[in-house]
Amino acid sequence: MTTEAGETAAPPLLSARGLTKRFAVRRGLLGGASRFLPAVRGVDFDVRAAETLALVGESGSGKTTVGRMVARLVEPDSGSIVFEGEDWLALRGRALRRRRRDLQVVFQDPQTSLNPRLRAGDQVAEPLRVQRLAGRGEIASRVRGLFEDVGLAPEILERFPSELSGGQRQRVAIARALATRPRLLVCDEPVSALDVSIAAQIVNLLLDLKERAGLAYLFIAHDLAVVSRVADAIAVMYLGRVVERGPCEAVLASPLHPYTVALLAAVPDPDPRAARPPHRLAGEPPSAIDPPGGCPFHPRCPIARPRCREETPSLVEKVTGRSVACFYPGEMQ
Amino acid sequence: MSAAGSPRPPVAHLPSPGSPLLSVENLTVELPAGGAMRPALDGVSFALEAGESVALVGESGCGKTQLARAILGLPPESARVSGAVRFGGRDLLGLSDAEWRAVRGREIGLVFQEPASALDPVQTIGAQLLETIRFHFDVPRAEARRLALAALHDVAFPDPEGALSEYPHRLSGGLRQRALLALTLACGPALLLADEPTASLDATVAAQVLDLLDRLRRERRLTLLLVTHDLGLVAAHCDRVLVLYAGRIVEEADTEGLFRSPSHPYTRGLLRSMPRVATAARERGRRYEVIPGQVADLASRETTRGGCAFAPRCPERFEPCDARRPDLYPTVAGRARCFLYGGT
Numbered sequence: 267m268t269t270e271a272g273e274t275a276a277p278p279l280l281s282a283r284g285l286t287k288r289f290a291v292r293r294g295l296l297g298g299a300s301r302f303l304p305a306v307r308g309v310d311f312d313v314r315a316a317e318t319l320a321l322v323g324e325s326g327s328g329k330t331t332v333g334r335m336v337a338r339l340v341e342p343d344s345g346s347i348v349f350e351g352e353d354w355l356a357l358r359g360r361a362l363r364r365r366r367r368d369l370q371v372v373f374q375d376p377q378t379s380l381n382p383r384l385r386a387g388d389q390v391a392e393p394l395r396v397q398r399l400a401g402r403g404e405i406a407s408r409v410r411g412l413f414e415d416v417g418l419a420p421e422i423l424e425r426f427p428s429e430l431s432g433g434q435r436q437r438v439a440i441a442r443a444l445a446t447r448p449r450l451l452v453c454d455e456p457v458s459a460l461d462v463s464i465a466a467q468i469v470n471l472l473l474d475l476k477e478r479a480g481l482a483y484l485f486i487a488h489d490l491a492v493v494s495r496v497a498d499a500i501a502v503m504y505l506g507r508v509v510e511r512g513p514c515e516a517v518l519a520s521p522l523h524p525y526t527v528a529l530l531a532a533v534p535d536p537d538p539r540a541a542r543p544p545h546r547l548a549g550e551p552p553s554a555i556d557p558p559g560g561c562p563f564h565p566r567c568p569i570a571r572p573r574c575r576e577e578t579p580s581l582v583e584k585v586t587g588r589s590v591a592c593f594y595p596g597e598m599q
Numbered sequence: 600m601s602a603a604g605s606p607r608p609p610v611a612h613l614p615s616p617g618s619p620l621l622s623v624e625n626l627t628v629e630l631p632a633g634g635a636m637r638p639a640l641d642g643v644s645f646a647l648e649a650g651e652s653v654a655l656v657g658e659s660g661c662g663k664t665q666l667a668r669a670i671l672g673l674p675p676e677s678a679r680v681s682g683a684v685r686f687g688g689r690d691l692l693g694l695s696d697a698e699w700r701a702v703r704g705r706e707i708g709l710v711f712q713e714p715a716s717a718l719d720p721v722q723t724i725g726a727q728l729l730e731t732i733r734f735h736f737d738v739p740r741a742e743a744r745r746l747a748l749a750a751l752h753d754v755a756f757p758d759p760e761g762a763l764s765e766y767p768h769r770l771s772g773g774l775r776q777r778a779l780l781a782l783t784l785a786c787g788p789a790l791l792l793a794d795e796p797t798a799s800l801d802a803t804v805a806a807q808v809l810d811l812l813d814r815l816r817r818e819r820r821l822t823l824l825l826v827t828h829d830l831g832l833v834a835a836h837c838d839r840v841l842v843l844y845a846g847r848i849v850e851e852a853d854t855e856g857l858f859r860s861p862s863h864p865y866t867r868g869l870l871r872s873m874p875r876v877a878t879a880a881r882e883r884g885r886r887y888e889v890i891p892g893q894v895a896d897l898a899s900r901e902t903t904r905g906g907c908a909f910a911p912r913c914p915e916r917f918e919p920c921d922a923r924r925p926d927l928y929p930t931v932a933g934r935a936r937c938f939l940y941g942g943t
Binding site for chain 1: 658659771772773774801802803804805806807810828829830831832834835854855858868869870872873874875876877882883884885886887888889890893896
């Protein structure tokens, strides 16, 4: 992983630069002057072929908006996305529909992302028909093959989403996303609505698919435990910015940003004898509508100093391949 | 913080020394599904001592929510309930609606996963607190207001005075959960039922809420029944664990013992599939050891099936598992409903 130096041979599969998005929010029920919520403020990252980049952060961090911009469900105000060497944001209409087959999305809640009136088999057949990826005679066998790939029994083909368990629904959603043989899957909290044992099954499936199909993932999640299993690289977001980025195990083993340290400390340890981690954060993420000046994390940061209130640290490379937006990186461990 | 020193309502209903605060005996809740009455809870028995923190662990469909509803006297209309739920010596299942109103909210408090749905969106936090306090206590308005401020102070609400005039939607998720806790604790319940209280919160905020519950429990000798599927929370915040599977308790143990030597194959599977932060390169990409399959849904659960409900998913299944229903047998750390520990 040398996302910073850019010295690796192959260009990244997807490369985002300066992604920015603000949403207009009205002030209360009767309107009034509208204000802007800067959801994403200048975010850069690369996803390499057959690798997983995890976007990590709490609610309000902007990670979901980033995923939606990559999936072209939300248009950025500025910034660029290059996907497979092409200006992804310039694609429109038919060209975009065609190219979407290479970049598919799996959402958190398959209950709402699946069509309740379509049988499971038809959900998966739909993209094949729309994208004309299989002749009429082939569709049934392709769908059966996809069901097998995601570990669904053939009798599920005839069921409606309401007749499936949460884990089965998520498998159907994954099968549908895989139908077009994408190279990149944007997974937005794909297991956070599932029970622990079912979530573990889905994580295993995503790992298998990555190996078998050479898939790359933009894996959006708040759960660092899950992320630590699946990610090659991590970008930690806070209030619309990336505050730390680097290879997964390096970031988790020796986090440089105080926020990353605190996120790790908040993961419950399944060992009753474990000492309570010392770095409990106070407060909650401030509203993105009024982000604090200076470093956006300073009001909650245990090591904040006067400089942190005055200036905003930018994301700079501190160690090869590792970037952090903090004036005192690595001080809190 | 002028409210800090004001008296709280007395702790509701302390049991006589030596008897448990809550005891659930052979509780069975049957619901109509697939054309018959099926047991969502099947002969559940356990007891909570005053001041204990006990986790009720299990996946969706195992009966956690039915158990919480039965303890609160709110089973679904269509349910058939049998057994006993004794609280402070009385059998709650026999209470009239009027008697229930004095228990629910006053002696037994409930905190849900989603505070937004438990708070009234069109009333201020203050109005809801006053209403609840004056419903249960015959106190003048000024006194109710003092109790309300004390409750907000207890849950470490940043600005208790200001909170009184706030509406729920103006609060963040963490503050809403604190407001709901204040509302629940304002009447000084002896038992708090918390059903996935932090599932909708961010990790850093969830940790704060659980630390708060720990403190309140110590300070007020509150008894906590924490319903969750997150074993990480259990390790840090509970004294004892009850593992529920398909409507039956399959293992009970003290927390340390359960994590050190889990006995039931289901508990072992849950612990193995529990995500931990893997920092070593060799752990990345490694598959979880998972429990195959899923809990049988209620409609396909047989009332008369002879064997162990977990047998179809169990890696250690042997002959008796399909023939008979296991009882709870003693283990190193507690008891487990599995023929590996007795009954053969």
